[in-house]
Amino acid sequence: MISTMIWNALPGPAVLRVLLLLLMLAAVVFVLFEYVFPWASEYFAIQETTVEEP
Amino acid sequence: MTTDTRVRDHADVPAPARPPQRRLSVVGILGELFIAAGVLIALFVVWQLFYTDVQGERVQREAVEETEWVQPAIVAADIVETIPDELKMRDTDPPEMRYPDFAEKLAALMVPRWGEDYTKMIYEGVTRADVLDPLGIGHYPDTALPGQTGNFAISAHRTTYGKPFVDIDQLAVGDALIVQTGDAWFVYTVESWDIVTPQDVQVIAPMPGEPGVEADDRYITLTTCHPKFSAAERWVVHGRLDYWAPTGNGVPEELLVAAP
Numbered sequence: 001m002i003s004t005m006i007w008n009a010l011p012g013p014a015v016l017r018v019l020l021l022l023l024m025l026a027a028v029v030f031v032l033f034e035y036v037f038p039w040a041s042e043y044f045a046i047q048e049t050t051v052e053e054p
Numbered sequence: 055m056t057t058d059t060r061v062r063d064h065a066d067v068p069a070p071a072r073p074p075q076r077r078l079s080v081v082g083i084l085g086e087l088f089i090a091a092g093v094l095i096a097l098f099v100v101w102q103l104f105y106t107d108v109q110g111e112r113v114q115r116e117a118v119e120e121t122e123w124v125q126p127a128i129v130a131a132d133i134v135e136t137i138p139d140e141l142k143m144r145d146t147d148p149p150e151m152r153y154p155d156f157a158e159k160l161a162a163l164m165v166p167r168w169g170e171d172y173t174k175m176i177y178e179g180v181t182r183a184d185v186l187d188p189l190g191i192g193h194y195p196d197t198a199l200p201g202q203t204g205n206f207a208i209s210a211h212r213t214t215y216g217k218p219f220v221d222i223d224q225l226a227v228g229d230a231l232i233v234q235t236g237d238a239w240f241v242y243t244v245e246s247w248d249i250v251t252p253q254d255v256q257v258i259a260p261m262p263g264e265p266g267v268e269a270d271d272r273y274i275t276l277t278t279c280h281p282k283f284s285a286a287e288r289w290v291v292h293g294r295l296d297y298w299a300p301t302g303n304g305v306p307e308e309l310l311v312a313a314p
Binding site for chain 2: 001002003029032033037038040041042047048049050051052
């Protein structure tokens, strides 16, 4: 299982592992919010505001 | 463990079963991937509906604060000078303005109907990646500049990304749309609104609605999405220039009059 593999790969006692996991999650969310989602939303065209030639 | 166990013949005695949670399970991993995908989509929704507004509103507010030629929109009516009638130009051309570079700040938009503190900057270009998402209001390239004969056409998000045009459906005929550049004030009046398809480019033609016809006046056009959170149609508002005036002689009285 992926979750077990990640947990076992982390060093230290359980408290440290939880802290490391939270740090990793924050980093992943940051990259998603700042780079991945702005880029991806261009291709969804959920909302467009301009008129343009077809 | 005793020495006996280690020398035991493996053919005779089956090895003890490994604990089930240590086994690689295809279904288990697939399940984890699905959970991850669900979390990813939920995060995208949070980002789109919540975070882009947080970011957009901050960026747009800071852009107004750092532009020194923007007149503060919140001003006490009794201490502020309004533009005298003799400075309201109706038939002359406004001062020549250099055509802005792509994504360059070119003017401020103030709409009393949207609140007395509504001030947002307008930038050149209408691409989402460079202007509409990160900066706010965009000016359609090669349409008229503020106050010029033709159609000053601008576009912005109605939802998310700071939603500059969120209250476009509140605009009524006769409402003031005030544009300010470093040199002049331009006071437009709303004349009509419409809901069109995304391909209806005639709404930003120099003569709104009549492509190929030379403009006979100074127009403004706002476009945004419709319905909210959709790319299906466009909400369009047209206006016409009432007057322009050089800056430095007070603010337009329309800014101080609360919209009825």
